[in-house]
Amino acid sequence: MSERHDAEERRDETASARLDPAVLQRLPPDFQKAVDFHGHLCPGLTIGYRASKIAMERLRVARGTDEELFGLVETDACGSDAFQVITGCTIGRGNLVFKDYGKQVFTLVRRADGRGIRVAMKYGALPPNPAYAELRQRVMAGLATPEEREEFRRLHLEQALQLLDLPEEQFATVRQVEVEPPPKARILPSVQCAFCGEAVMEPRARLRDGKPTCIPCAVKHGRGWEINV
Ligand SMILES: [Zn+2]
Numbered sequence: 001m002s003e004r005h006d007a008e009e010r011r012d013e014t015a016s017a018r019l020d021p022a023v024l025q026r027l028p029p030d031f032q033k034a035v036d037f038h039g040h041l042c043p044g045l046t047i048g049y050r051a052s053k054i055a056m057e058r059l060r061v062a063r064g065t066d067e068e069l070f071g072l073v074e075t076d077a078c079g080s081d082a083f084q085v086i087t088g089c090t091i092g093r094g095n096l097v098f099k100d101y102g103k104q105v106f107t108l109v110r111r112a113d114g115r116g117i118r119v120a121m122k123y124g125a126l127p128p129n130p131a132y133a134e135l136r137q138r139v140m141a142g143l144a145t146p147e148e149r150e151e152f153r154r155l156h157l158e159q160a161l162q163l164l165d166l167p168e169e170q171f172a173t174v175r176q177v178e179v180e181p182p183p184k185a186r187i188l189p190s191v192q193c194a195f196c197g198e199a200v201m202e203p204r205a206r207l208r209d210g211k212p213t214c215i216p217c218a219v220k221h222g223r224g225w226e227i228n229v
């Protein structure tokens with residue numbers, strides 16, 4: 001088999017299958033699913049995994065039960081992928097609210113009574129690792145040697161595994177909250193945008209000169225001061 005073929009085959013493997021067996025065996029099976037969905041193991045994914053498990057445990061709910069849940073994530077980083085896999089609250093199902101706050105905070109809520117658990121990662125949960133921070137800067141700046149990149153990858157995985165084993169009280173602040181549930185997902189009619197001709201869900205459409213318009217076209221063809229976009 002040619003080398004190129006080998007490489008192609010490796011690309012087809014799941015992300016968890018590419019992990020070192022010693023690392024893989026430390027990951028619970030549901031976490032392996034999150035790794036496969038996300039495409040790699042990383043500290044951020046581990047944060048979302050731990051937060052999801054803590055919230056589900058406290059709410060006493062399991063994934064796929066009849067209990068209706070919705071989630072609220074405050075980051076668009078890796079952890080939100082784990083949250084979707086583990087809790088089953090996803091963007092597409094309409095039971096996930098995304099707030100672009102850049103915070104490692106994950107909330108899981110029971111729709112029936114609005115009671116939820118909010119898990120916020122503690123600032124400095126992991127002790128600072130100057131060697132890792134310095135290597136990351138070099139890797140990001142494209143200055144790292146192949147050996148340094150390898151060492152960075154090793155430390156990156158080590159951080160993920162440390163987060164996985166961190167005692168809960170060191171990892172996060174957990175508290176009970178009451179949250180107003182978002183409206184249930186519905187199928188809504190579409191209208192045609194008068195500018196680009198594409199379909200746009202009616203509640204998201206805007207009016208420009210009396211014509212239905214999608215939001216990007218409303219911005220482009222607006223006068224720069226409209227407040228209803
Ligand atoms: Zn990641």
Ligand SMILES: [Zn+2]
Nearest residue numbers: 193196214217
């Ligand atoms: Zn348009």
